[in-house]
Amino acid sequence: MRQPLVAGNWKMNGTRSSIQELLDGVKGGMGEVTTAEVAVCCPHIFLADVQQQLQGSAVAWGGQDISVHESGAYTGETAGGMLAEFGCKYVIIGHSERRSYHGENDQTVAEKFAAARKAGLVPILCVGETLEEREGGITEEVVGRQLDAVVSHCGIDTLAEGVVAYEPVWAIGTGKTATPEQAQDVHAFIRARIAAANSAVGEGMQILYGGSMNAGNAAELLAQADIDGGLIGGASLKAADFLTIAKAANA
Ligand code: 13P
Numbered sequence: 001m002r003q004p005l006v007a008g009n010w011k012m013n014g015t016r017s018s019i020q021e022l023l024d025g026v027k028g029g030m031g032e033v034t035t036a037e038v039a040v041c042c043p044h045i046f047l048a049d050v051q052q053q054l055q056g057s058a059v060a061w062g063g064q065d066i067s068v069h070e071s072g073a074y075t076g077e078t079a080g081g082m083l084a085e086f087g088c089k090y091v092i093i094g095h096s097e098r099r100s101y102h103g104e105n106d107q108t109v110a111e112k113f114a115a116a117r118k119a120g121l122v123p124i125l126c127v128g129e130t131l132e133e134r135e136g137g138i139t140e141e142v143v144g145r146q147l148d149a150v151v152s153h154c155g156i157d158t159l160a161e162g163v164v165a166y167e168p169v170w171a172i173g174t175g176k177t178a179t180p181e182q183a184q185d186v187h188a189f190i191r192a193r194i195a196a197a198n199s200a201v202g203e204g205m206q207i208l209y210g211g212s213m214n215a216g217n218a219a220e221l222l223a224q225a226d227i228d229g230g231l232i233g234g235a236s237l238k239a240a241d242f243l244t245i246a247k248a249a250n251a
Helices: 016-032 044-054 080-085 096-101 106-118 131-135 139-154 180-197 199-204 218-222 239-248
Strands: 005-009 037-041 059-063 090-093 122-127 163-166 207-209 229-232
Touching (some): 016 037, 016 044, 016 059, 016 239, 044 059, 080 106, 090 106, 106 139, 122 139, 131 139, 139 180, 163 180, 218 229, 218 239, 229 239
Parallel strands (some): 005 037, 005 229, 037 059, 090 122
16 A cells, blocks of 8 residues: 655745745644645755754655755755755655756756665655657657666666656646546556566555646546655645645545
8 A cells, every 4th residue: 555645846935934834834734634644845945944843743844856966066956965964854856847947867867866865865756748748649758768767777676765756747837737547647657667677666656646736636636546646836835725635645
């Protein structure tokens, strides 16, 4: 049985006061979240605040990116050891916004996955196709390639220590959600691809959906057999909406 995971990706949003209010709201509603694990991935500048507020609560936290390096002259980067020092459990790896705006390729993403594991963090590996790739009929080719890059660099047993998030790029921040069937099809493909390397790893892998998941559509998406939770952008910035999604993952 795979435990559902609902993780918020705040992206580059929030202020010290707004996140305090947001986390108070989330913590306040956690009593009704009985099954799912809940986490928030915050801008790194807020990590100390988030740690202080969430320590001892049922909500885990994490970063949004990691350096491939452990330390050194890499201006603006965050090392895995730094994320770990601030109590992070998770780190998002290879988000499409990093891939497209920061030139991260499959190899870099695979190295980041390895760096996260080395620091003891649970990587949330994002994969997903663009609209052009979907319309060109190469969704599986793209997602398969993105997964294989991590497996060949890190090995299937290391992949098993992370989480996969399927985030169709065309559904991110657009209000266009993949239909439950579209999402389920790709999730089943991802699970089969991993299972082809190791069936137990495929069966046990938590595969999250991300892309305009919200309080209104979460239940239907989360009801799909191979959707084990969500990676939530915009809707994770509102405590009530985020909690509604986390509760939907209880079922
Ligand atoms: P939205 O939920 O805002 O579409 O963002 C999804 C996402 O990119 C989460 O990582």
